[in-house]
Amino acid sequence: MREPDGLFPSEAALPLMTDLYELTMAAGYFVARRRPRAAFEAFVRVLPINRSFLVAAGLEQALQYILDLRFNGQAIDWLRAQRAFARLPGEFFEYLRGFRFGGDVWAIPEGTVVFAEEPLVRVEADLIEAQLLETYLLTCLNLQTLVASKATRIVTAAAGRPVVDFGARRAHGPQAGLLAARGAIIGGAAGTSNVEAARRLGVPAVGTMAHSWVMAFADEAGAFAAFCEVFPDQTVCLIDTYDTLRGARTAAQTLGERLQGVRLDSGNLLELSRQVRRILDANGAAQAKIVASSDLNEFAIRELLAAGAPIDSFGVGTDMVTSRDAPALSIVYKLVATREADQGWRTVIKRSQDKATWGGRKQVWRQYGTDGRAARDVLGLAEELREGEPLLQQYIAGGRLIAELPDVARLAERARRQVGSLPEPTKELRGTYAYPVQVSEALRTAQPTLAE
């Protein structure tokens, strides 16, 4: 009987976790001896709906891939056995066997606010090396940038009340749960229910109880009492299994001062939170906090708080970990310049309809106003000298990591300060505000003419 396959991605499988065309192009460049040095940049053309900025995230996982990418014998044997690869010269497979990334990587640090057209990552390397990174690098950047950006919206709406990630079961698979938790923490979530994410990222693991706990006992009072006995320091009772108001009364009367909190998970959260607050206060459980979950997002939270709902913290799952209203980000990875031996960089551009790109190796400078707020970004050529804070930093030089990687707590702190420094309209939850990103004259001038 065949053993079921969990479809875990492993480090051994890194070379094949890519689109086929990256490998056929690599072979093609090799055989055609087309190996200039190449500069690729990853950026978003257009921001998703209702977003005026993004929070960059996912770079650490992309760097792990770039540094660790090797072609083991298993991968090479598999490739050679494919019809498309069968006729390739043995030298190509020897090349793969010795492959390791030897180029340079520049990137905007995780936790930094970014806008459309701004390169999140620039890779400069032998054309094959740079090409091979595309698919995996994008899959790392896309998800976490999406979730970190979504999380800042939810955290903004919660106005200081803690938001925790409850999304493990709705994320797009087990690894997506880990990656989304990381994005959520960078975007400001105070903790996660995902235990492995908490362990690996060193952030608080949080949780209450499920309906099944309540249903497994003869009655609610017994269920609540039993939980408190085992976990006296974190007795947050789920009170909506049968009737929320009755559940609140039962929890307060059963546990009194020992009740740390209650969780509401269905119904009209505004009305219920008000009534539950009154019940807790009137039954000796004034200290108990109210946690709300149940398909929450930034809009629902803002409405609840605007109406004065006495909710102390929010558990957000589906909407945050899938960035439900904008579940895909189209970061693209485009060749922007090539350099032949003994020559300078040659700018290249793509002109596809509605998908044209700015050629040339770029840098982004952020300029601040006298109030300390971000006033504008300048998108220019990397070799320009412009005023402001250059956002792209070098992470890998000649294939080696040369930058310290901060932990997620520091990345979250960076994101918090970055979002705080934005002009207020940028942070509106609906509509978009065109934060000024100016294209430098030098960058414009460097574009090849249409006659090419």
Add this chain to the structure above:
Amino acid sequence: MREPDGLFPSEAALPLMTDLYELTMAAGYFVARRRPRAAFEAFVRVLPINRSFLVAAGLEQALQYILDLRFNGQAIDWLRAQRAFARLPGEFFEYLRGFRFGGDVWAIPEGTVVFAEEPLVRVEADLIEAQLLETYLLTCLNLQTLVASKATRIVTAAAGRPVVDFGARRAHGPQAGLLAARGAIIGGAAGTSNVEAARRLGVPAVGTMAHSWVMAFADEAGAFAAFCEVFPDQTVCLIDTYDTLRGARTAAQTLGERLQGVRLDSGNLLELSRQVRRILDANGAAQAKIVASSDLNEFAIRELLAAGAPIDSFGVGTDMVTSRDAPALSIVYKLVATREADQGWRTVIKRSQDKATWGGRKQVWRQYGTDGRAARDVLGLAEELREGEPLLQQYIAGGRLIAELPDVARLAERARRQVGSLPEPTKELRGTYAYPVQVSEALRTAQPTLAE
């Protein structure tokens, strides 16, 4: 300098890839000696927008988890070091050390059409064992069921033309790319660009070329010729890097009969495909197929084909692998019955507002009309005898796998036949059709009264 962490989920981390509350509840049940046999069922309450059915998928990965779940020393040590767990009795950690799932699992086979309220999986086990599975099981079922269901819509719209998965870079991380590829194949995709998915699932790896290939050469003719030299059997040229029509002419004139196809990736695909078809036919490349990509989904494909676009196959990425219009599925896992030693099953239900559930261990029978089409499903108690095909089958008995797991080709064939047997209105891409799911009298009668 800290090494970057790729956040791979590993089999060693299985016990912690869950929500914290599964572990606290497990400890609570253990300490409270609340260990009845429990039956949990996983089901969807409401189908996502524009869906009248779902295609079940993801069971194999859930079974892998259930069979392989162990608590290794590293996981146990970590748990013991957490404040919430520090005071638990040592017996609980001994229990975890010896843990392995010893219960029964029933499920609807992957590739089967399912409707709201129908249990995709039923777990019957010691309460702790059944509870612990929740989070991971749901994360497996949610994504693949979502993607398989989305893929059937796209494949239906393509009306016989091959659809291939181009989504690796937009999936929610590397593993999500693998899982989504599997879902897409079950839902009818003819291949995937994801090499590791192709290798592990034994399905065709497909791909063309990227814009960077074209841009890395002095001109398009040189780029196309170089590719054909290396891959004469699969020369599909990407022709929109500069100007699609000029690209088509260049490809046809450069390669003639050797041109296997061209890919359109931007612009008005209807107009361009018509003009490109003419150019190819007039320039000695009548054999060349037209592949279209560029943010396609079921609606865009249907419109293109209805207007007569001469497109031979479709590469679909973002919309399929993220199920973009409905990127989250809310499969829930609910306790439906408990059984104390020497007693019968006791039905339990949850009554939360808008989230009430049917208690009792259930089976689904599908009844077919004389035309061979599915006519209705009956949702009843597992012990009932009803007419029709019982959909839930036993996969695990006493902790052991007892069913053969088909490969994805057979699952895709099953899904194809299942979708084919549905009433036509069920397959409409917009709106919903209420396929009849009848609740048996015995199931209604088995529900506990509100007085409980």
